[in-house]
Amino acid sequence: MSDGPELPEIARADGVAGFSYAREATGRRVGRRFLSERRRDPYYRAAQRQGLRSRAAFKLDTLAERYHLFRPGDAVLDLGAAPGGWSIVARMRVGDRGSVVAVDPRPVDPIDGVDVIRRSVGDPHLSLRLAGRRFDVVMSDMAPSISGAYSTDHARSVDLARAAFGLCATFLKPRGTFVVKVFAGDLIPELSKEFEEHFDRLVRTKPPASRERSSEMYLVGLGFRPPALRGPGS
Numbered sequence: 001m002s003d004g005p006e007l008p009e010i011a012r013a014d015g016v017a018g019f020s021y022a023r024e025a026t027g028r029r030v031g032r033r034f035l036s037e038r039r040r041d042p043y044y045r046a047a048q049r050q051g052l053r054s055r056a057a058f059k060l061d062t063l064a065e066r067y068h069l070f071r072p073g074d075a076v077l078d079l080g081a082a083p084g085g086w087s088i089v090a091r092m093r094v095g096d097r098g099s100v101v102a103v104d105p106r107p108v109d110p111i112d113g114v115d116v117i118r119r120s121v122g123d124p125h126l127s128l129r130l131a132g133r134r135f136d137v138v139m140s141d142m143a144p145s146i147s148g149a150y151s152t153d154h155a156r157s158v159d160l161a162r163a164a165f166g167l168c169a170t171f172l173k174p175r176g177t178f179v180v181k182v183f184a185g186d187l188i189p190e191l192s193k194e195f196e197e198h199f200d201r202l203v204r205t206k207p208p209a210s211r212e213r214s215s216e217m218y219l220v221g222l223g224f225r226p227p228a229l230r231g232p233g234s
């Protein structure tokens with residue numbers, strides 16, 4: 001079997017403890033077709049080989065390269081972090097001087113340099129746990145439970161994106177970066193317009209590791225302008 005397309009080696013910081021904890025999300029029931037497709041998926045196989053926990057790690061790594069999301073020393077808030085692929089990529093990119101906080105109601109196995117908060121976005125206790133912290137990057141790969149009715153799932157993903165953005169007002173530093181997953185659909189133009197007001201630049205993008213048939217896409221907001229920094233009429 002061919003190894004598929006050339007994929008980046010993103011295991012650049014072998015020193016990150018917890019890095020080899022690659023494992024399946026626990027308790028997930030998956031069908032036989034899904035399993036056989038996944039075995040052939042080059043991103044899945046590369047993620048397993050590199051101990052990245054999820055193929056989603058490649059999506060973030062591509063976005064990080066393309067939009068220079070992280071600098072060494074940055075503080076990162078990762079929303080919807082389980083099983084931890086994005087947190088590992090962020091941790092590698094921000095290095096020892098940086099920090100990553102991973103938020104998810106599902107468990108995230110320990111990763112050196114990553115603080116895990118087992119809460120949902122929307123839970124008032126989360127803001128209390130984050131009180132006093134500020135982040136250079138807020139990123140969300142949160143996904144709703146899939147109902148099967150596309151318009152419902154699309155609307156739920158938009159709600160999650162708004163909830164993630166809701167945390168930016170308090171926790172994202174001025175000039176900071178926001179990355180959020182959303183399912184494509186007719187609510188996206190309005191959502192983009194809302195977000196655009198708060199960033200110097202907002203891009204809609206779909207990295208190559210995101211499956212063609214998946215409706216997911218990412219909005220990347222660069223140069224956060226909290227309300228106090230926006231001039232009249234801007």
Ligand SMILES: C[S@@+](CC[C@H](N)C(=O)[O-])C[C@H]1O[C@@H](n2cnc3c(N)ncnc32)[C@H](O)[C@@H]1O
Binds near residue numbers: 056085087
């Ligand atoms: C696609 S997975 C994230 C994968 C992760 N980025 C990685 O690379 O390993 C989506 C996650 O969103 C989480 N999620 C869904 N709703 C959430 C909420 N309200 N607050 C926090 N996490 C949520 C789910 O529990 C799930 O673990």
